Amino acid sequence: MKKTIGRRERITLPNWKLNMIPAxxxxxAYTNSIHCTFLEEREIDGEMVLSYKVLALDNKKYKDIIHQTKDYTQKKVKNSFGQAEIRYKVSTKVIMFDEEFEAEFTLTDRSKMRNPILLGRKMLQGRFLVDVSQVNLSQKSKK
Known part of the structure; x- marks a missing residue:
């Protein structure tokens, strides 16, 4: 059975040490995106590696942590202004409603946006229904 989520939710990305981040x-939007402050693609020991920073919470303060992966792709997306751009895309675990699953995120500068994470329909489809009159339903289910 599909769970109902609101127009904004808090999600956990354990591999990136992000706990209850607003989204x-x-x-x-088709794909999820997450705020990223640094991107670098380079060759290490003959293999291409993507290094990137997403904000992590440590002792109630945000700090940058550099992550690295060999498992990434590039994707053409239309940004919020309707312009096409190429973004790096990576996968990570997501936890919502105490359910854990893998999801893809494009890495982009969302510093001018209100929420650091955008959840698109590729992740939502088949899992969730959206009630736009509600917020943080995944937290309310725990009470």
């Missing part, structure tokens, strides 16, 4: 649900 905006956007059924118009």
């Amino acid at each position: 905006k649900v956007d059924t118009g």
Whole structure:
């Protein structure tokens, strides 16, 4: 049975040490995106490696942690202004409603946006229904 989520939710990304981070649900977006402050693609020992920083919470303060992966792709997306751009795409674990699953995120500068994470319909489809009149339903289910 699909769970109902609101227009904004808090999600956990354990591999990135992000716990209960605010995310905006956007059924118009296909892919999830996350705020990223640094990107570097380089060759290490003959293999291409992507290094990137997403914000992590440590002792109630945000700090940058550099992550690295060999498992990434590039994707053409339309940004919030309708312009096409190429972004790096990586996968990580997501926890919502105490359920854990893998999801893809494009890495982009969301510093001018209200929420550091945008949840697109690729992750939502088949899992969740969206009630735009509600917020943080995944937290309310724990009470």
